[in-house]
């Protein structure tokens with residue numbers, strides 16, 4: 001299935017085997033049933049960073065199962081105000 | 082900080098200075114001091130621009146010490162914008178210097194007859210109130226330039242621009258940063274208009290010959306401060322996110338979460354958000370020879386600010402905050418950082434609150450005065466404010482006045498103060514704070530975004546009503562206490578997640594005063610402040626019916642969540658029921 005992925009605040013795809021390597025906004029084919037955790041592993045984002053993942057405008061946990069055409073925004077911990 | 086200076090600007094024969102012991106306000110600082118003093122001494126039904134109102138300027142409990150992050154200043158009064166009690170908070174150098182001079186507060190009282198304009202000079206030898214009509218109708222940057230010629234670079238300045246002199250309801254009080262730029266503002270609530278009504282244009286603070294305030298237990302204080310700084314450096318938000326991108330890193334996350342109010346609260350996402358983002362802004366600042374990391378006062382280790390240069394590499398303004406980029410950006414349909422930065426500079430120079438001003442311009446756009454997205458038009462409107470034209474005075478009096486004058490129905494205000502950059506329909510928790518805070522709509526009063534969106538200090542679903550009342554209550558209590566310490570509120574990201582960093586803060590407070598401080602003490606302080614503020618507001622005529630959002634938030638669902646604000650009135654009434 002296809003996902004729309006956007007990485008923010010310095011995050012980039014770190015997997016050299018993917019065409020989106022080094023990019024921060026891209027479409028990506030992933031196996032059906034991929035979870036947020038699996039997507040993060042696929043994109044090779046350092047596991048030490050706790051991430052904030054917003055799927056279709058709503059924060060979801062690592063176990064969340066993604067669906068075709070989901071928009072996934074991934075952020076490192078950020079704050080402000 | 083064992084004395085309070087009272088300056089009666091209306092005394093017969095000219096302003097009269099009385100310096101007395103701190104008395105019943107001993108041990109208080111920042112918001113605790115401003116709010117308790119205003120609640121006790123100011124008639125709640127007074128006219129905010131009249132002689133009966135007081136302007137209280139108070140450094141925090143730990144300001145003027147070697148402690149990190151302790152340079153926040155509180156300014157309190159009855160607000161001309163909201164009619165409620167007001168505490169408006171800023172960084173810059175003023176708090177540290179005023180604290181080292183030994184003042185728990187400087188209180189401007191009364192109101193002079195006539196047109197003379199005054200400046201107040203405070204140093205180790207005392208306080209002078211001096212007529213200086215050469216400062217009349219100067220904006221903040223030229224005021225500071227002129228005063229630097231006279232008082233030099235080793236002082237801190239507070240000033241009002243033309244907006245304050247004209248007593249516009251959005252008028253702010255500027256505090257200079259370490260480079261003496263008037264960029265850090267007590268912005269909210271029209272505190273600059275109260276200073277203007279008292280005919281005080283500038284305050285010059287000179288701590289030459291004064292020392293750091295000594296803790297009762299210096300070793301313990303040093304140790305606690307070290308642990309506190311370690312905690313701030315370790316937490317990813319205060320150690321990495323804020324220094325690298327500043328507060329504007331929020332643009333993308335709020336837009337992604339559908340809580341970014343666009344086109345005067347008509348949508349929850351803005352197509353031009355990427356161009357306005359903190360990431361784009363930080364890159365631009367670096368590319369143009371500015372910096373994306375800068376502290377608003379010495380001793381700040383988070384350094385969330387930056388320096389924004391123009392296309393030619395010349396200083397234009399400090400790094401505009403997220404709320405400023407939103408109010409002048411997406412709220413007005415403008416997707417250009419240079420326009421936003423120019424408007425930020427004009428806000429600082431004229432001396433107006435960037436949130437109130439930007440929201441007012443967006444409301445004027447809704448009225449058809451100019452089109453949404455009109456960059457030059459927005460700058461033109463700001464020039465009207467600067468010139469004090471009738472239209473400029475309307476806009477400079479904030480979103481509520483602008484909405485009334487132009488017959489706009491969708492006016493995002495609570496108690497006549499403009500809502501900041503978070504839509505309460507997509508983020509229910511922040512709506513609770515907007516509705517119920519003693520200050521009029523104010524995100525900082527109980528920053529539910531942390532838990533609703535950023536997942537700091539827990540996880541409460543922003544689209545649901547469950548847990549929001551308790552969340553806002555706890556945050557409002559904690560904030561009232563932090564605002565009293567002189568600490569920057571951004572320490573909250575670290576102390577909410579890291580118990581050892583919260584303990585280090587308690588140890589700093591305790592060792593400084595030679596007492597033991599517990600979490601319960603902090604809660605008790607926060608409640609005491611909020612109770613005094615609520616009491617003032619009640620006596621000023623505010624009831625639970627004022628603790629509500631404008632009706633359109635209940636009636637107009639917003640995309641992408643297609644939700645309204647769902648908190649029930651009875652629930653909102655429970656926030657202060659502790």
Ligand code: SF4
Nearest residue numbers: 172377381383385569
């Ligand atoms: S974190 Fe930002 S607002 Fe807070 S004291 Fe530092 S520079 Fe000022």
